Amino acid sequence: MSDAESTLEDQGVLGAVWDHDAVKLTALVGAIFGIYVLGGVLLDFGMRQQLNSIAQLAFLIGVFAMLALALNLHWGYTGLFNIGVIGFMAIGIYTTAVLSKGASLTEPSAGTTGGFGLPLWVGIIGGVVAAALFGGLVALPALRLRADYFAIVTVGISEIVRFTLLESTFQQGQVFGYWVGLGGGSGLILDFDPTERLLGALGLLEPYTASVERIGIRLGIGANPKPVFDTLLYGLILLVFLVGFYVLLQRLGNSPYGRVLKAIREDEEATKSLGKDTNRFKIKAFMIGCGLMGLGGILFYAAQGAITPSAFRPRITFFVWIALIIGGAGSNTGSVVGGAVFAAFLFRGPLFFKNIVQETFQVNAVDTFAAAAAPLASANPIPLVVYTIDSMDQLQLVIMGLVLIYLMHNRPEGALGHRKEAASPIQLRNRRDRETDPSTATDGGQRGVDDE
Amino acid sequence: MGVSDSYERGRDLLVEDPIRAVIVVAFVILVFDLVRQLAVGATQFSELAVLLKDGLMRGLFFGLAGIGLSMTYSILNFANFSHGDLITGGAFGGMAVTYLIAGGFGAQASIGSLILVGTGGSVFGADLGIGVATSPVAVLVGVLASGIIAILLALFIDRVAYKPVRDRSGITLLITSIGVAFALRYLILFVFGGARRGVTQSGAVPTTTVPMIDGTLNINLHEASLLAVSVLLMLGLHLLLQRTRLGKAMRAMADNEDLARITGIPTERVVRYTWIIGAGLAGIAGYMFVIWNGTLHWFQGWILLLPIFAAVILGGIGSIYGAIVGGLVIGLTMSISVVWLPSGLSRAAAFFIMITVLLVRPKGIFSGRATA
Numbered sequence: 001m002s003d004a005e006s007t008l009e010d011q012g013v014l015g016a017v018w019d020h021d022a023v024k025l026t027a028l029v030g031a032i033f034g035i036y037v038l039g040g041v042l043l044d045f046g047m048r049q050q051l052n053s054i055a056q057l058a059f060l061i062g063v064f065a066m067l068a069l070a071l072n073l074h075w076g077y078t079g080l081f082n083i084g085v086i087g088f089m090a091i092g093i094y095t096t097a098v099l100s101k102g103a104s105l106t107e108p109s110a111g112t113t114g115g116f117g118l119p120l121w122v123g124i125i126g127g128v129v130a131a132a133l134f135g136g137l138v139a140l141p142a143l144r145l146r147a148d149y150f151a152i153v154t155v156g157i158s159e160i161v162r163f164t165l166l167e168s169t170f171q172q173g174q175v176f177g178y179w180v181g182l183g184g185g186s187g188l189i190l191d192f193d194p195t196e197r198l199l200g201a202l203g204l205l206e207p208y209t210a211s212v213e214r215i216g217i218r219l220g221i222g223a224n225p226k227p228v229f230d231t232l233l234y235g236l237i238l239l240v241f242l243v244g245f246y247v248l249l250q251r252l253g254n255s256p257y258g259r260v261l262k263a264i265r266e267d268e269e270a271t272k273s274l275g276k277d278t279n280r281f282k283i284k285a286f287m288i289g290c291g292l293m294g295l296g297g298i299l300f301y302a303a304q305g306a307i308t309p310s311a312f313r314p315r316i317t318f319f320v321w322i323a324l325i326i327g328g329a330g331s332n333t334g335s336v337v338g339g340a341v342f343a344a345f346l347f348r349g350p351l352f353f354k355n356i357v358q359e360t361f362q363v364n365a366v367d368t369f370a371a372a373a374a375p376l377a378s379a380n381p382i383p384l385v386v387y388t389i390d391s392m393d394q395l396q397l398v399i400m401g402l403v404l405i406y407l408m409h410n411r412p413e414g415a416l417g418h419r420k421e422a423a424s425p426i427q428l429r430n431r432r433d434r435e436t437d438p439s440t441a442t443d444g445g446q447r448g449v450d451d452e
Numbered sequence: 453m454g455v456s457d458s459y460e461r462g463r464d465l466l467v468e469d470p471i472r473a474v475i476v477v478a479f480v481i482l483v484f485d486l487v488r489q490l491a492v493g494a495t496q497f498s499e500l501a502v503l504l505k506d507g508l509m510r511g512l513f514f515g516l517a518g519i520g521l522s523m524t525y526s527i528l529n530f531a532n533f534s535h536g537d538l539i540t541g542g543a544f545g546g547m548a549v550t551y552l553i554a555g556g557f558g559a560q561a562s563i564g565s566l567i568l569v570g571t572g573g574s575v576f577g578a579d580l581g582i583g584v585a586t587s588p589v590a591v592l593v594g595v596l597a598s599g600i601i602a603i604l605l606a607l608f609i610d611r612v613a614y615k616p617v618r619d620r621s622g623i624t625l626l627i628t629s630i631g632v633a634f635a636l637r638y639l640i641l642f643v644f645g646g647a648r649r650g651v652t653q654s655g656a657v658p659t660t661t662v663p664m665i666d667g668t669l670n671i672n673l674h675e676a677s678l679l680a681v682s683v684l685l686m687l688g689l690h691l692l693l694q695r696t697r698l699g700k701a702m703r704a705m706a707d708n709e710d711l712a713r714i715t716g717i718p719t720e721r722v723v724r725y726t727w728i729i730g731a732g733l734a735g736i737a738g739y740m741f742v743i744w745n746g747t748l749h750w751f752q753g754w755i756l757l758l759p760i761f762a763a764v765i766l767g768g769i770g771s772i773y774g775a776i777v778g779g780l781v782i783g784l785t786m787s788i789s790v791v792w793l794p795s796g797l798s799r800a801a802a803f804f805i806m807i808t809v810l811l812v813r814p815k816g817i818f819s820g821r822a823t824a
Contacts, residue, residue, distance in 0.1 A: 081623065083630075141811045142807075142810075142811065145810060145811075145814060146814075147622075147623055148530070148531045148622055148623065148626055149765075149810050149814060151531065151626065152531065152758075152761055152765070152806070152810070153807050153810055155758070156758055156761075156762075156803040156806055156807055157803075157807070159758060159799070159800075159803060160800045160803050160804065163796060163797055163799055163800040164797070164800060166796055167794055167796040167797055168794070168796065169794045169796075169797075315634070318630060318634055321627070321630070325627070367572050368564075368565070368568060368571045368572045368574070368645060369568060369571065369642065369643045369644070369645065370562070370564025370565055370567070370568045370571060370574075371564065373564070374564055391642050394638045394641045394642045394646075395638065395642055396638075397634050397635070397637070397638035398634070398635045398638045398639050398642065400631075400634060400635075401630075401631040401632065401633070401634035401635025401636070401638070402631070402635050403631075404627065404628070404630065404631030404634070405613050405628050405631040405632060405635070408617060408624055408627055408628040408631065409616050409617055409628075412620075412624060
């Protein structure tokens with residue numbers, strides 16, 4: 001990466017623009033979209049399918065990059081080994097749901113439950129605050145634990161959250177006259193549409209609906225183009241949120257506060273000896289990260305129409321960790337790279353591949369592994385291949401696990417983990433001599449996962 | 453004198469360690485409440501006996517499966533998150549062998565569906581008459597197979613995943629083990645399918661009835677087998693660790709690896725035996741749990757892993773007796789919590805105990821004694 005930087009630097013203005021991480025990230029995300037669009041063109045996708053594919057990709061890149069950024073604040077900056085990400089996401093979205101679902105003052109019919117009927121923005125703020133406070137509650141006693149114990153506590157907490165959401169005792173009850181509850185195993189129906197609420201608040205809902213119809217006809221999307229544009233718009237909103245996350249965390253990391261966090265990660269005792277109250281710094285960083293994870297959870301699930309506890313299994317935590325490790329813990333830019341690469345190639349890629357193969361060949365897989373493997377005896381591997389591709393949803397996780405093992409063996413510091421990043425919001429020195437004097441740059445993430 | 457003494461001590465505790473004081477008070481209140489509930493008949497003695505029995509069974513399983521986790525934690529210095537899926541792997545492997553034998557090697561169903569433990573509802577354990585009494589040979593071979601398969605799996609995983617990074621920090625190994633866990637779990641799902649299946653002929657298990665004060669308690673053969681297998685294996689392990697050179701070497705290595713190496717202990721061989729013993733016990737524990745429980749599914753091990761961690765931490769990492777005692781405490785907690793909590797939260801209660809132990813006494817109840 002540094003080679004590319006130095007050659008580009010000589011190209012003047014263009015080089016100066018390229019020097020910003022944000023530009024590189026935009027280029028990366030743009031390139032990923034390009035690959036997907038190209039894939040769609042090669043496969044003869046219709047416009048509707050193409051737009052859907054882009055919208056989904058934008059959504060996934062947005063959420064995973066955001067969650068990786070939040071986790072980077074915990075692990076990359078502060079060295080807090082949080083493997084309960086999904087628990088804080090669940091707290092976020094469930095709080096938002098309970099606060100913002102339509103109010104119901106009489107007992108609702110079986111299988112449904114009401115909320116407090118507050119505006120959605122109040123619900124979102126409530127969700128973020130709840131996740132942050134819950135994080136504080138966890139961190140307060142747990143901070144003095146070793147990293148591996150901290151990991152076990154956080155994963156235990158995230159499972160306790162899930163069991164609590166599943167529990168029928170909290171399914172429904174009356175609070176201040178409102179019928180609210182967590183919905184138990186059947187979950188909650190989210191009767192709000194975040195894009196619609198946002199457009200409504202901006203007064204753009206009617207022009208949007210009208211123009212969507214027009215554009216839809218012009219692009220030849222076919223009947224009912226609104227859902228396509230809704231998901232596309234939501235994907236864009238998420239990318240805007242991602243930019244917000246990135247700017248916020250970049251500023252936070254470059255502030256004096258962020259430098260203390262990095263110092264804690266490198267050597268907590270030394271930081272303490274400099275008079276910093278490291279525990280307070282750690283709790284605050286943990287709470288901010290948890291709040292952001294709560295927001296990530298809200299954005300992840302708010303547009304899905306319904307949430308059930310089974311969606312909050314630890315696998316999402318595992319996804320976020322892979323994203324972070326791909327990009328490199330300690331670097332915000334790396335986290336976004338990791339989130340985007342993970343979403344595009346590990347999460348969405350195999351399923352995209354599966355769709356391609358299935359649409360091209362139109363063969364049906366057998367139901368069981370036994371039936372698929374049996375023809376191997378007569379040297380016919382095709383049923384097994386078809387079954388394998390059909391089970392891509394499951395094999396994807398196997399691939400991810402192998403990728404994680406590979407990364408831990410060969411590149412535990414990730415793509416950008418070893419990079420030197422200036423820990424200051426302003427340019428520290430002239431462009432001319434920056435290559436020669438690295439002394440004022442702090443380390444972007446020397447701690448891969450290796451050096452405890 | 454005695455009263456003021458204990459009063460003094462209570463005050464000291466409250467000042468020095470408020471969390472622990474609260475826990476002691478909460479525990480005493482719960483015990484009193486249980487006695488009260490029994491006295492007024494809100495909980496019947498026979499109900500409590502059933503809960504205790506279930507808790508004991510679960511506890512034995514947690515203890516047996518936890519020994520391996522505790523050993524790898526102390527000898528290899530990392531929290532192995534793939535241990536749960538090793539249990540699942542052993543249980544599936546052992547059950548496949550049992551199905552194969554009970555199904556007459558293809559006489560009652562196709563070999564494929566037998567080996568895949570009746571995937572997709574192609575053959576059911578109840579139809580094959582699987583049980584300790586109804587198909588003793590199939591179960592016995594299954595027990596051995598589950599241990600052997602888990603051992604082979606663990607040795608293979610150690611070779612490809614853990615050995616190359618063994619000299620790095622525990623965190624690197626921990627993250628690697630999470631990768632292993634997911635790869636293994638979803639590979640099991642890929643091969644064996646996602647259905648939760650009944651594997652035993654639950655109607656045909658011999659049962660004896662023990663009269664209790666206000667009711668009866670049923671004990672069946674599968675419960676007795678789990679008890680017998682666990683106790684035998686634990687005893688065997690005790691003798692191995694205390695009486696053999698290997699046991700001594702293992703204890704030395706858990707204490708101080710460098711020192712052990714200097715004294716000429718072949719550390720690599722000890723590491724291999726650690727995996728063999730730990731994985732063998734985990735596989736057999738998983739198999740016996742499935743026989744006792746009657747159902748088998750692909751994420752069983754993961755669900756059981758956190759209570760096992762709880763047991764190991766509670767007992768003190770590295771202590772094998774600690775793992776057994778911790779397992780019993782966690783198992784009984786999960787069962788008896790039903791008296792006060794909704795049953796859906798019994799697992800949450802066990803995790804809560806684990807977290808509390810980590811916060812209050814992170815070295816466990818058998819602290820400071822490694823692998824002894």
